[in-house]
Amino acid sequence: MSDRHPTTQRGRIRIVGFDDAVADQQAGDRENDDDDDTIATGPIDSSTTPGETTTETESEPDRPRRRLEDAWRRFRRNRTAMAGLGVIVVMAVLAVFARPIEVSTAEVTITLQPFSLAPYDPSAMFVGPANAPPSRAHPFGTDWAGRDQLSRVLVGGRYTLGIGLVAVALALCVGVPLGAIAGYFGGWIDEAIMRLVDVLYAFPFLVLAIAIVPILEPIPVLGGGFWTVVLALAVTGWIGYARLLRGEVLSVREREYVTAARALGVPDRTVIRRHVVPNAVAPVVVQATLNVGTVVLTAAALGFLGLGLEPGSAEWGAMLSQGRSSLVQGRWHITVFPGLAIFLFVLAINLVGDGINDALDPHRDVSDERRRLR
Amino acid sequence: MTLGRYVWTRLLVTAPVLFGVTALTFSFVHLLPGDAVDAIIGFQDVSPAVEASIRAEYHLDQPVWKQYLLWLGDAATLEFGESPITGRDVAATIGRRLPATLTLGGAAWLLALAVGIPAGIVAAVRAGEPADELGRIAALAGIATPNFWLGLILLFVFSVRLGWFRVIPPDAPLASLAMAKFMLLPTITLGTASAALITRLLRSSMRQELEAAYVRTARAKGLSERTVILKHVLRNALLPVVTVAGLQLAFLVDGAVVVEQIFSWPGMGRLLVRSILRRDYTVIQAAVLVIGVAIVIANLLVDIVYAILDPRIRY
Numbered sequence: 001m002s003d004r005h006p007t008t009q010r011g012r013i014r015i016v017g018f019d020d021a022v023a024d025q026q027a028g029d030r031e032n033d034d035d036d037d038t039i040a041t042g043p044i045d046s047s048t049t050p051g052e053t054t055t056e057t058e059s060e061p062d063r064p065r066r067r068l069e070d071a072w073r074r075f076r077r078n079r080t081a082m083a084g085l086g087v088i089v090v091m092a093v094l095a096v097f098a099r100p101i102e103v104s105t106a107e108v109t110i111t112l113q114p115f116s117l118a119p120y121d122p123s124a125m126f127v128g129p130a131n132a133p134p135s136r137a138h139p140f141g142t143d144w145a146g147r148d149q150l151s152r153v154l155v156g157g158r159y160t161l162g163i164g165l166v167a168v169a170l171a172l173c174v175g176v177p178l179g180a181i182a183g184y185f186g187g188w189i190d191e192a193i194m195r196l197v198d199v200l201y202a203f204p205f206l207v208l209a210i211a212i213v214p215i216l217e218p219i220p221v222l223g224g225g226f227w228t229v230v231l232a233l234a235v236t237g238w239i240g241y242a243r244l245l246r247g248e249v250l251s252v253r254e255r256e257y258v259t260a261a262r263a264l265g266v267p268d269r270t271v272i273r274r275h276v277v278p279n280a281v282a283p284v285v286v287q288a289t290l291n292v293g294t295v296v297l298t299a300a301a302l303g304f305l306g307l308g309l310e311p312g313s314a315e316w317g318a319m320l321s322q323g324r325s326s327l328v329q330g331r332w333h334i335t336v337f338p339g340l341a342i343f344l345f346v347l348a349i350n351l352v353g354d355g356i357n358d359a360l361d362p363h364r365d366v367s368d369e370r371r372r373l374r
Numbered sequence: 375m376t377l378g379r380y381v382w383t384r385l386l387v388t389a390p391v392l393f394g395v396t397a398l399t400f401s402f403v404h405l406l407p408g409d410a411v412d413a414i415i416g417f418q419d420v421s422p423a424v425e426a427s428i429r430a431e432y433h434l435d436q437p438v439w440k441q442y443l444l445w446l447g448d449a450a451t452l453e454f455g456e457s458p459i460t461g462r463d464v465a466a467t468i469g470r471r472l473p474a475t476l477t478l479g480g481a482a483w484l485l486a487l488a489v490g491i492p493a494g495i496v497a498a499v500r501a502g503e504p505a506d507e508l509g510r511i512a513a514l515a516g517i518a519t520p521n522f523w524l525g526l527i528l529l530f531v532f533s534v535r536l537g538w539f540r541v542i543p544p545d546a547p548l549a550s551l552a553m554a555k556f557m558l559l560p561t562i563t564l565g566t567a568s569a570a571l572i573t574r575l576l577r578s579s580m581r582q583e584l585e586a587a588y589v590r591t592a593r594a595k596g597l598s599e600r601t602v603i604l605k606h607v608l609r610n611a612l613l614p615v616v617t618v619a620g621l622q623l624a625f626l627v628d629g630a631v632v633v634e635q636i637f638s639w640p641g642m643g644r645l646l647v648r649s650i651l652r653r654d655y656t657v658i659q660a661a662v663l664v665i666g667v668a669i670v671i672a673n674l675l676v677d678i679v680y681a682i683l684d685p686r687i688r689y
Contacts, residue, residue, distance in 0.1 A: 199394035202673075210650055211662055215405045295686035297520055301632050303649050304522045322520060322638060325647040326540060327530040335530070338525030347518035354514075 035063040056102040081355020089350035091341075095157030119372070120148035122155040122314040131326070132334055141333035143322065146372025152314040153337050158346060162232055164296040168288050170234035176239030176284065180272050183280075184240065185280050194246065197239045208236040213307050230310040233295050240291065242282050248280035266300040281345075282360040290353035300342050316342045378682050388674050394654045395666040396449065400442050402662065403655045415652055429615060435596025438614070454660040459652050464660045467645065472664070474545040475641030479626045480560040486568035486622075491615075493569070499603060500610075501581060509573060516570030521629050525563040527637040560637040564629045568622055573614060616680055620673035627665055 001202050075081055097117050103330025132142045140149035181191040200208070213234040219228075252258065253276060261271045302308045315340040326334040404564065429435045433444050454464035530650040533539045539559055544552040583589065584607055592602045631643035638644070642661055649657040 043623075195390060195394065198391045199398055201624075202391065202395045202670045203398075203662065204624040204631075204665065204669070206631055207646065207662065207665055210631070210646065211402050211658065214650060214653070215402065275615060294520065298628075299629075300520055301522060304520075304632065307637060307647075307650065317520070317522075318528065320520075322530070325524060327526055329535055330534060332530055335523065335526045339526070340519050342523065343518050346520070347514060350514050350518055353426040 008130065013329060014091075020270035022340050023058040049347035059086045071356075071359040073353050078355040080351050081358075084348040084355065086350025087344060088352065091157055091345055091348075092161055094154055094163055098151070098157065106116050116125070117154060120151040122147065122152040122311070131331055131334075133331070140337045143319070143326075145332055149333065149337055153316070154339050156319065156341065157345075158311065158314045158336065159226065159309070160296050160299065160342065163233065163299045164292040165224065166347075167230045167233035167237060167295050167299070167337055168292050170230065171237035171291075172241055172288055174234070175238035176277065176281070178238070178243055179245030179284075180249055180277050180280070183246035184253055184268070184272050184276055190246070192243065195235070200236070200239045201243075203236075204303055205236055206295070206320060207297060210307060212304070213302065216304075217308075225309045225313065229299055229302055232302075232308070233298060237291065237295060240287060241320060244287055245277075245280055246282060249276055252276050252280045270286060286353055286357045286360065289356050293353070296342065298347055375455075377681060381678055384674055384677050386552060388670060392667065392670050395670055396446055396663065397442065399447060399659055399663045400445055403659050404438065404476045406655065449660075449663060455656060457463060457654050457656050459654040459657075464656050466662055467657065468642070468664060471640060472644045473548060473643050474639060475627075475630055475643060478557065478560055478564065478625075478634070478639060479630055479639060481557060482564035482568065482626060482629070483622065485561055485565035486572055488571040489565070490572025491612075493573040495575040495582065495603065495608065496578035497573065498584065501577075509577070513570040515575045516566045517574075519566065521563055521567060522632045522636060524566060525560070526634055528559045529564060529636060543640065548684070556637075560633050562640055563636070564633045567629065568625060571618075571622070571625075575618060576611060576615055579614045580607055583611045586610075613684055616676065616683060620669065620676040622668055623672045627669070 046068060099116050099122070104234075129142060133140060136139045138148050138150065140153060142148055144153070166224070167341060178193050182190040207230040212235055216228045216231050258271060258275050259364070261275050262268075266274075300315070300320070303313070303315045303317030304320050306321050309318050311318070311321075319338040320335055322334060382494070426435075429546065432442050436444070454468075456462065457464055460467075492632050493509055493513070497506045497513075500506050529541065530591075533541045540556055543556050545550040589602060589607060592606050593599070594683065597606075627643070630639075630641060631646060634641045634643040635647060641666065645657065646661045
């Protein structure tokens with residue numbers, strides 16, 4: 001390694017990740033769409049010179065996709081993870097088809113989704129007797145206002161799944177670029193970002209969200225409710241991704257292919273987007289998946305405490321906020337069903353997260369070997 | 375690096391974070407919409423003279439940075455003033471609430487360790503066997519159960535149906551038998567998720583340690599499996615558990631906010647939620663500050679303990 005000649009070093013750049021069979025076969029149809037599965041951290045750079053483009057088409061484009069295919073193959077073999085994925089898909093389908101989805105403007109109403117699995121309107125009061133235990137007409141019973149619990153649990157999935165996915169996606173959009181920048185450039189940028197992360201880490205997730213909700217609530221654009229909760233959870237959620245990705249980037253940026261790309265004059269933005277982030281992002285993906293569960297639990301806790309969403313929303317946590325007084329009066333069904341729904345969803349997310357963790361860690365055997373040598 | 379120097383560098387890094395925590399806490403209230411005076415007078419019509427005197431009393435006529443420094447000076451001496459909503463002294467309120475939360479949180483943490491460590495050991499030693507699978511499922515279920523749901527179910531089954539426990543705390547001092555009995559359900563509710571996290575963490579770190587060469591050496595020289603596991607492997611495997619102790623504290627505080635609500639436990643979490651619903655900003659600010667500072671200090675202590683246990687990280 002130590003006696004590498006400059007010319008052999010230049011040769012290495014082309015050999016790393018170079019697979020001529022696949023590259024030849026796919027070079028033609030890949031040239032334009034090879035950005036699809038790399039995580040973009042900035043606008044696509046259009047100023048790359050022809051020389052760089054050649055290097056990248058030769059060494060990079062087939063790697064991320066093959067890596068994802070391998071991971072998917074390993075994931076599919078994991079039965080518990082697939083069961084978790086199945087539960088999530090079923091719950092998502094139930095939530096989407098629970099009530100018709102319509103987009104209405106002043107004149108026209110367009111029905112995007114006409115099906116209605118839920119027997120009643122979740123906010124319609126007194127469709128049955130109040131506080132009725134489960135019966136054939138109302139399989140999950142009714143709540144204090146005579147609303148059908150089954151319909152509310154079905155439609156409530158929209159809040160929970162929506163909040164979970166959107167809040168985590170937003171947090172990733174903030175945390176991944178900031179973590180990558182902090183780790184890649186180091187110096188005062190790193191100090192500034194990481195000290196901010198440290199400060200935010202001093203506040204527990206739920207406490208921070210509770211403190212932020214009243215600040216966001218009166219902003220009219222957010223329309224109260226859904227987006228308030230999403231933003232509060234995104235503002236508090238990004239720090240974990242930033243810290244995790246920074247740590248990974250610190251080691252990735254020392255790799256030879258990064259040094260090589262920089263030596264060739266590839267702009268920093270492109271190096272981060274094409275070489276650093278795709279190779280550092282795996283633990284963040286696992287973390288983000290598991291965090292969907294945490295975010296859903298926190299959103300439900302906010303609903304339970306009566307913060308964020310309007311009272312009476314068919315959100316699973318908010319449905320439990322009446323649960324204590326109902327329980328003390330002996331009405332178990334009001335608590336059991338929404339809670340069971342949260343439990344199932346978070347359990348499924350955790351199974352999937354574990355599955356992704358195993359699928360993205362193909363070097364496990366290698367590292368086990370290394371450990372044995374210690 | 376000696377331990378003393380390591381502690382000093384950690385303190386130097388902690389100081390700006392602590393400063394940031396106070397600045398952020400202060401800005402929470404200033405980011406809130408509306409005029410602070412309106413919140414204090416409760417939107418009554420008052421003469422401009424009265425308004426001006428309130429402004430002067432709360433230093434609201436000063437520039438923001440000066441308000442911050444004044445507030446910081448007061449906070450440093452635990453002087454939070456009176457709540458404009460309840461008229462009670464904020465520092466005294468927090469002083470009364472904090473022990474309740476610390477007791478509950480401490481009990482839950484002990485429970486989590488008492489369950490999580492043995493469960494983690496068993497799962498790692500019997501990896502792949504039914505005991506491990508059972509532990510894995512139980513740990514996942516523990517993480518996935520919403521703590522408010524678990525609390526409500528426990529309350530329903532054991533307090534409402536079976537009548538073993540009271541529904542609200544007894545009117546007894548914190549350190550009494552009646553209170554200890556009542557605390558059982560909230561402790562289980564709060565400790566379950568932490569126990570599950572510790573189990574998973576310890577299982578994976580022990581499985582790594584079990585592969586190490588020193589384990590083979592220990593076995594080869596004829597030590598009993600019990601000694602190998604408890605004296606050699608467990609000690610090293612516990613280090614990652616220590617690392618997350620600070621995160622666990624934040625996790626327990628989050629849990630306490632919800633659990634105290636269910637069991638009417640007179641702690642910080644209940645105080646925080648009630649203050650938010652009442653828009654009692656003086657109390658919110660003080661409570662959030664106490665929580666933030668406590669976690670920063672706890673993380674500092676964790677780092678120091680870690681450096682004592684594992685001299686390698688002092689580098």
